[in-house]
Amino acid sequence: MTTTRRDFLTAAAATAGAAMTPDLAHGHEHDHPHEHDHEHQVVPSDPALRVKALESLLVEKGLVDRAALDALVDTYENKIGPRNGARVVARAWADPAYKARLLADANDAMADFGFVSRQGDRMVVVENTPAVHNLIVCTLCSCYPWPVLGLPPVWYKSAPYRSRSVIDPRGVLREFGVELADNVEVRVWDSTAELRYMVLPERPAGTERLSEEQLAALVTRDSMVGVAKVAATSEGQR
Amino acid sequence: MNGIHDMGGMQDMGAIEHEKNEPVFHAAWESRVFAMFLAAGAWRKWNLDAFRHTREVLPPADYLQLSYYEQWFSGLRDLLVRRGLVTAAEMESGKPAPGTAKATPPLTADKIPATLPNRLHAQRDVPVRPRFQPGQQVRARNINPVGHTRLPRYARGKSGTIHRDHGVFVFPDTNAHFLGENPQHVYSVCFTARELWGAQSAEKDCVYVDMWDDYLDPA
Numbered sequence: 001m002t003t004t005r006r007d008f009l010t011a012a013a014a015t016a017g018a019a020m021t022p023d024l025a026h027g028h029e030h031d032h033p034h035e036h037d038h039e040h041q042v043v044p045s046d047p048a049l050r051v052k053a054l055e056s057l058l059v060e061k062g063l064v065d066r067a068a069l070d071a072l073v074d075t076y077e078n079k080i081g082p083r084n085g086a087r088v089v090a091r092a093w094a095d096p097a098y099k100a101r102l103l104a105d106a107n108d109a110m111a112d113f114g115f116v117s118r119q120g121d122r123m124v125v126v127e128n129t130p131a132v133h134n135l136i137v138c139t140l141c142s143c144y145p146w147p148v149l150g151l152p153p154v155w156y157k158s159a160p161y162r163s164r165s166v167i168d169p170r171g172v173l174r175e176f177g178v179e180l181a182d183n184v185e186v187r188v189w190d191s192t193a194e195l196r197y198m199v200l201p202e203r204p205a206g207t208e209r210l211s212e213e214q215l216a217a218l219v220t221r222d223s224m225v226g227v228a229k230v231a232a233t234s235e236g237q238r
Numbered sequence: 239m240n241g242i243h244d245m246g247g248m249q250d251m252g253a254i255e256h257e258k259n260e261p262v263f264h265a266a267w268e269s270r271v272f273a274m275f276l277a278a279g280a281w282r283k284w285n286l287d288a289f290r291h292t293r294e295v296l297p298p299a300d301y302l303q304l305s306y307y308e309q310w311f312s313g314l315r316d317l318l319v320r321r322g323l324v325t326a327a328e329m330e331s332g333k334p335a336p337g338t339a340k341a342t343p344p345l346t347a348d349k350i351p352a353t354l355p356n357r358l359h360a361q362r363d364v365p366v367r368p369r370f371q372p373g374q375q376v377r378a379r380n381i382n383p384v385g386h387t388r389l390p391r392y393a394r395g396k397s398g399t400i401h402r403d404h405g406v407f408v409f410p411d412t413n414a415h416f417l418g419e420n421p422q423h424v425y426s427v428c429f430t431a432r433e434l435w436g437a438q439s440a441e442k443d444c445v446y447v448d449m450w451d452d453y454l455d456p457a
Binding site: 047051052053054055056060061062064065067068069070071073075081116117119120121122137139140141142146147151153155157158159160161163165166168169170172175176185187188189190191192193195196 | 243248249251252253255256264266267270271273286290293302306308311314315318323324328329332333340341342343345350354355356358359360361390404405407426434435439440444445447448449450
């Protein structure tokens, strides 16, 4: 699978030099027709060079601070990710009162960990049970609960997932290895507004004696998007 | 607009390619585009709706071909010029116009922790009367605006039930075009899968779509 994606990225990068010329980048509302004539202009085709050039320009103009860019990258590469969500899930499994708060007001409950603020962007948690399975998608773009899951994986932002999740959620789940019985109700949450959804997965059987920390180690990113169940052991999780 | 981005319900887009142990970014330049977008966004010269629209107006073939952060890069360049932070000439040359004063970046590293919880900045604490109540039957309007909208095609004309009132949020259809925030209630609306897709869907399945007041009529 990785190879296929890589091939696609390579192909995309090869065309990006042409596709990302400024005429395209300026969009349809720009009214400088002369700028659309770039056929003979030499532009670096390598996205890395083009991005570097823009960063230099923005830093030189004082529009962005390079240390802030570094800190933002570090934040999303190392500090904010699915481990945040896993801690929330583990506490909800361990503490029924916390779970009730989480389902009633996710911001309030997540703020206990400092992942979100009580007055900040709205989070919603939906609970999987033996009778109900929830699945999160953003059909229109890539909305995803950054504070608890970090940045979305490529598949979540991809056309196959975005297109099919709403019309064939059971088929999508089967592709992820989750087979649901006919009597389970599937609820798909299309993130069309500025609400961010996270699934509270079912607690696996046989985990009654585990600590909150041990429970958190079992919780996967995919289970909090709703494309996987949580297993009682952390083997083979993703 | 009825663009390629509005892909809910399309079929034959291929298999979902799940990468094991996927890195947050696949190349350093992706992380720089990401960070530049957030840092430049701190000027508040645009909003997320406007940014989304820059991607929606990509020609469909480009939209499908470009990688995610290539789309972002394209949108960022578009907004920087259109909203006056960078001139087209500066974008071409990569150099600040001679004689321009250096600005002071609004986002510095120390401000990041306080900024991120309000990144979306879309909810408004203003008194607006809700047009609908939980439990009420509604029908999504059949509208086909040429600008930005967050009403997916698959839901238009379909009837559903108000599940929950999320409160008051800025309205993307005007906000994306800098035509005002037009704050109004957003509801979670439950559509049965059969209402959306017909008998092929399982009887109990449903799709919840978040919808603004202006997307809905009483059923």
